[in-house]
Amino acid sequence: xxxxxxxxxxxxxxxxxxxxxxxxxxxxxxxxxxxxxxxxxxxxxxxxxxxxxxxxxxxxxxxxxxxxxxxxxxxxxxxxxxxxxxxxxxxxxxxxxxxxxxxxxxxxxxxxxxxxxxxxxxxxxxxxxxxxxxxxxxxxxxxxxxxxxxxxxxxxxxxxxxxxxxxxxxxxxxxxxxxxxxxxxxxxxxxxxxxxxxxxxxxxxxxxxxxxxxxxxxxxxxxxxxxxxxxxxxxxxxxxxxxxxxxxxxxxxxxxxxxxxxxxxxxxxxxxxxxxxxxxxxxxxxxxxxxxxxxxxxxxxxxxxxxxxxxxxxxxxxxxxxxxxxxxxxxxxxxxxxxxxxxxxxxxxxxxxxxxxxxxxxxxxx
Numbered sequence: 407x408x409x410x411x412x413x414x415x416x417x418x419x420x421x422x423x424x425x426x427x428x429x430x431x432x433x434x435x436x437x438x439x440x441x442x443x444x445x446x447x448x449x450x451x452x453x454x455x456x457x458x459x460x461x462x463x464x465x466x467x468x469x470x471x472x473x474x475x476x477x478x479x480x481x482x483x484x485x486x487x488x489x490x491x492x493x494x495x496x497x498x499x500x501x502x503x504x505x506x507x508x509x510x511x512x513x514x515x516x517x518x519x520x521x522x523x524x525x526x527x528x529x530x531x532x533x534x535x536x537x538x539x540x541x542x543x544x545x546x547x548x549x550x551x552x553x554x555x556x557x558x559x560x561x562x563x564x565x566x567x568x569x570x571x572x573x574x575x576x577x578x579x580x581x582x583x584x585x586x587x588x589x590x591x592x593x594x595x596x597x598x599x600x601x602x603x604x605x606x607x608x609x610x611x612x613x614x615x616x617x618x619x620x621x622x623x624x625x626x627x628x629x630x631x632x633x634x635x636x637x638x639x640x641x642x643x644x645x646x647x648x649x650x651x652x653x654x655x656x657x658x659x660x661x662x663x664x665x666x667x668x669x670x671x672x673x674x675x676x677x678x679x680x681x682x683x684x685x686x687x688x689x690x691x692x693x694x695x696x697x698x699x700x701x702x703x704x705x706x707x708x709x710x711x712x713x714x715x716x717x718x719x720x721x722x723x724x725x726x727x728x729x730x731x732x733x734x735x736x737x738x739x740x741x742x743x744x745x746x747x748x749x750x751x752x753x754x755x756x757x758x759x760x761x762x763x764x765x766x767x768x769x770x771x772x
């Protein structure tokens with residue numbers, strides 16, 4: 407997900423839309439917004455919600471509810487959504503469509519075809535209400551969702567109902583096995599937060615995770631005792647995580663130029679596939695130098711940016727600092743290139759700058 411957006415205070419959102427931040431529990435950062443409009447649950451309501459939130463200038467990726475009947479209805483039924491996206495000026499990969507509502511077995515093929523079409527356009531797909539909804543679990547394999555959303559009713563009961571807690575934990579494990587991120591909605595208590603974090607859930611939202619007057623969300627990070635070997639290797643790279651600027655793997659060099667042009671602090675652009683897995687990286691200095699050379703723009707501007715990309719250098723989020731620096735040092739020509747931090751299934755979580763790791767090691771050796 408792109409880092410170019412910011413979160414406005416709650417009062418800045420459109421009056422007709424309820425906007426809830428979605429928080430990355432590993433970093434405490436708000437990475438998306440869930441927006442709910444007039445609660446009518448149809449495609450027209452979804453389209454109005456998209457436009458209302460965009461007018462509020464809340465530029466973070468949006469999670470919107472998509473009724474199954476609209477997907478089953480085909481391209482004509484989804485036309486208002488595409489038009490609202492065009493008017494809003496957003497890109498499909500900034501929209502996560504959460505599927506809700508039942509369907510018959512006869513409608514299943516049309517639903518899967520419709521989801522494949524939305525994914526091909528660039529939308530990210532989510533399946534909602536896992537645990538209490540009327541969507542069969544094997545749809546997770548056919549729909550190949552980017553995000554699996556547990557039922558808020560299930561989350562509400564897990565602190566006092568061990569059986570439902572076991573169900574939620576099992577659904578979390580299942581979702582991760584099919585390659586989906588997991589979102590725990592409606593978190594209101596510390597006990598709920600502790601439970602979902604214990605299952606490895608990374609994303610959550612609810613009354614316990616709302617911005618304060620500064621617009622920030624404070625999430626207590628878990629305290630774990632380090633083994634002696636881990637202390638010697640330093641903290642994990644996720645403690646130095648910075649948001650990554652990403653583009654689809656098929657993006658052109660001109661789109662990459664635009665991304666770098668949005669801020670001088672952007673040192674790299676990560677090219678990702680439809681599941682947000684890094685496929686290559688563009689280093690600011692080398693890429694812009696190649697474009698600035700004589701005929702550089704003419705040769706590369708309309709062509710895929712991946713022609714100028716380097717191999718993605720990835721480190722899992724649990725990698726210690728010393729081990730990450732060893733990865734950086736394997737290629738002397740790219741020692742100071744950003745490292746890409748990945749989650750459990752290889753998707754881009756963000757970047758770390760080697761200079762930050764060097765400062766950490768230097769500070770611990772004083």
